Every structure is written in structure tokens, then in C-alpha cells.
Amino acid sequence: MRAAIYNGPNRPISVENLPDPQPGPGELLVRVHRCGICGSDVAMTGAGPLYLPHGRFGHEWAGEVVEAGRDTSLPSGARIAGLPVAPCGACDGCATGNPLFCEVNGFLVGGFGEFMVVPEAAAICLPGSLSFADGALVEPMSCGLHALNFARMEPGSRVLVIGAGAMALSAIFWARRLGAGKIGVMSRSAHREESVMAMGADAMFGFDPDDQARIATVLDGAPEVVVECVGKPGMLELASQVVRARGTILSLGMCQHGDPVVPALMTHKEVRLLFPRGYTVAEFESTARALDRVDVDPAVMVSKVIGLDDLPDAMGQLRSGSRGSGKIHVDPWL
Ligand SMILES: [Zn+2]
Ligand SMILES: [Zn+2]
Structure with a gap:
């Protein structure tokens, strides 16, 4: 499978061939359909002061379950988006519905790739009317x-x-x-x-x-x-x-x-x-429901859809201060 890799502050993003990931117990193998470039992806791979860990990245994704590991309940074909952290369920942050402040589990990324493995605890099923393009907007919205x-x-x-x-x-x-x-x-x-x-x-x-x-x-x-x-x-x-x-x-x-x-x-x-940061699980779920019923087309937020091969250039331009004209979505299958 192909995926984009962050190689360190201000170094070019690369697109690499990686072994196909396998879902372990409690995990889902997801075929990613859309992943948005977030301002934080640009900031945290560029000048700092906060940095992503090296490796795969992309957290505004939506996709389809293609294989479910042991001890999961979602079937193949389920359409999901995901929290960027799998709630551990036990720490202070998770117990209060704020998994972005989880003290146990790290940031869950990898949306800029054809497939990713996601703990089922991080998955949110997309309501019926939401396209994958809409689904990838639940996180920023x-x-x-x-x-x-x-x-x-x-x-x-x-x-x-x-x-x-x-x-x-x-x-x-x-x-x-x-x-x-x-x-x-x-x-x-x-x-x-x-x-x-x-x-x-x-x-x-x-x-x-x-x-x-x-x-x-x-x-x-x-x-x-x-x-x-x-x-x-x-x-x-x-x-x-x-x-x-x-x-x-x-x-x-x-x-x-x-x-x-x-x-x-x-x-x-x-x-x-x-200085608010992120959202609670409840806010993520109510955003998915709101976008399902909404009278505006959330797609007006997206200015461009590109393939993985165009991501390194797009990231380079955004890091160098190009403001663009809206959110860029990556479809890894383009
Ligand atoms: Zn984001
Ligand atoms: Zn936790």
C-alpha cells in the first residue's frame, strides 16, 4: 500500500510503499477514502514549536472497514470517521469524554494513505446521508x-x-x-x-x-x-x-x-x-449528526481534491505560507 510519510521538521513529505497493515484484536483495517489537510498538519511538520512524531500522518479522515480484527463488532463495509485518539476509557481525560487529553494513548494518525489500522474504540459510524467527503469534515467541524x-x-x-x-x-x-x-x-x-x-x-x-x-x-x-x-x-x-x-x-x-x-x-x-482545543466525543458525534441533517452542503469547505502524489507539493506550498483558498482533501485512490 502507499502512504505519505513525515520525515522531520520542514523536510519534504515522501510517498512510500509500505507493507499492507493487519488489524489486531479490537482493531479495524480501514480503506481511507478522504483525508483533509489540517492547519495543524502544516504547523506541526513545519516550523514548530509543536511537532508530530515522524511517520504517517493525517487525522481528518473517513473511510470504509475492509477487515475487522478479533473482538470487534463493526462489520466489513461499515462507513466510519475516527477520533484522533482511541479513548483508553480509564484516565482523567477519557473518563470526562475528552480523549484528546488521554494520558495513555497517543495521537492516532495515518489518514494520508490507502489503508490504516484503527482501534474500534476510535471509530464513529457515519450517518446515512454523509459522503466520505462530508465524513472527513466531521473532525474539523x-x-x-x-x-x-x-x-x-x-x-x-x-x-x-x-x-x-x-x-x-x-x-x-x-x-x-x-x-x-x-x-x-x-x-x-x-x-x-x-x-x-x-x-x-x-x-x-x-x-x-x-x-x-x-x-x-x-x-x-x-x-x-x-x-x-x-x-x-x-x-x-x-x-x-x-x-x-x-x-x-x-x-x-x-x-x-x-x-x-x-x-x-x-x-x-x-x-x-x-484557548479551546479539539472536542469531546459527544461533540464529535453531534457534529456528524448535524452534518447529516444540515441545510448547507459541507463540501463548500473543500476547495480541492488531490491524490497522494500531489500531497508533498501541496504541503510544501502551505508550509511556505501559501494561504490557499480552502481546505484541501486527499483521495488516496485518485
Ligand atoms: Zn484537524
Ligand atoms: Zn485515556
């Missing part, structure tokens, strides 16, 4: 749900999303469905407006941090929740300027550099600055 739950956003809240990439779309989607009042989006990427509006935003405007009056006009007041999805230095300071007093800033941009804020100004406004 779950992050927006978790972020807004973490913020305890009240229905009717005014929300400002900074950025228009995949995380921003996820935040807009969930802000709308969790009952936000007005949702404004600040982004330089005018070509993303159609996707932004499809997800449920009320207005998108250019990047003009001085224009607080315009933000207030669009939202009918200063935003109670600001969701930072750009991840460049300066964005938290911008968010702190525009957020309403006693509002909440969500940092979702995963900035890899220092991004200073002025504590006195934050204190003056009594701002809550939060």
Missing part, C-alpha cells in the same frame, strides 16, 4: 462546536469571526446553529465570501482594525464573542480592541509565535481569553 461551547456563548450573542479559512467556517456554522444573533466576518479573502455566507454569516468585510464603528453597525453593537481564526501575531491585540467589555475572545488560529496582549487593556474590559 467539531472544533468550532467545542470552541463555542467552551465560550458558553449565549443565544443572541453578537459574534465576530476573524479569518475565513476552515476553522472560521466551522465557527460560523456553529455560531449560527447555536443561536448567535448577528455574525460578522473580517477577512481579506474576498473570494471566500460565498462559503462564509453559506455557513450562516450575516456580513463579511475587509480587514480594517480601525473600523470599529463599521463592526458595530454590522453587528448592532460590539461583539460579545470574537473568534480569532487567522493565527498571525497581532490578531489577539486586534480582538481585544474590538471585543465588547466583559466579552470573550476565542483563540482558534493556533499561532506558532508569541502574540502579545496588553493585560491592563484586557483587565480594563474584563475580557475572557480562551
